[in-house]
Amino acid sequence: MLQRDPTPAGPVIEARDLVKTYPGGITALDGVSLDVAGGTVFGLLGPNGAGKSTTVKILSTLAQPTAGTAVVAGHDVVRHPDLVRHAIGVVGQRSSADPAATGRENLHLQARLYSLGGRETRARASELLERFRLAEAADRIVGTWSGGMRRKLDVALGLVNRPRVLFLDEPTTGLDPDARARLWEAIGRLAEEGVTVLLTTHYLEEADRLAHRLAIVDRGRVVATGSPDALKSELHGDAIHIELAAVERGPDAAAVLTRIEGLGDPVVDGPRVTARADRAASRVPAVLSALEGAGVAVAALTIARPSLDDVYLRHTGRAYRPDALEASR
16 A cells, blocks of 8 residues: 655646537536645546546646646647657557557557667566566466566556656556455555556545545535545544445434434435444434434445545535436547
8 A cells, every 4th residue: 555645745747727629518527736746646536527637638738728728748749749749658548558568569669659768668668668578478478478478568667768747547457356455556556666657446445545645526626635644534423334225215314313413414326325323333322213213214334434435425416326327528
């Protein structure tokens, strides 16, 4: 796990009031502002369609903002895109490797795109293959590699030019737990070596595990920012999650809970009602008794320590659903 108190550094990424609109009145970003310190992992967390990938495209010069400004590695992304590109590496959601070439050939081609000489190309390719434990498969066709190996190669390709900033757009999507854990380890080492990593993800555990700081993005806006621990510490007490037998009774359950001493304001999200309380376990009998007395049937009740899911619920008013595409995106 990463250290939560990296050596302070000035911002390497600065974004101010980024707006991105598309024809038809579609707003992908609605005033996103970010500051990312050097040598840290910064997580952009949010469901599919929240605006994470659009933010990365603007910061990596693959798209221009409709409004707002962004500076990456000291260069304005609109006025000096070429300087930005020389200072960054980008790993998109889809693999950029040629499946018909070997791993080594892919790295050599990437190095030539950055005008590295022959000797430097060979040395850098060998270094990255060893670093990501791909040396044994280096001369095999990439199409025969496992998904985890191909994803590590994608990250290696993004590091060929020794970037100051590495953008990772949902790098572990589709990987099995073991491959995901190995990639987390590799990402953590990059930050320890001084590379600034901006990571987009819709995995709560990934953001909690990797990010020194994160921003939760929802509907094109930043709704919360801070370290994972700080964001969770803002939520006092434990969460009481109540699954109702009938979805339409949510408002009734919330009204009942507001009358129970010591419970925080409940939030209704479909058949689920969540409230917060100190010594939550001691409140359970009163909660169940009050709901039963009001004729509200409970299917299940659980108690949990504060999590990023609770942070998201607090700031958006609904539970976190990573795969819920929003029509407006």
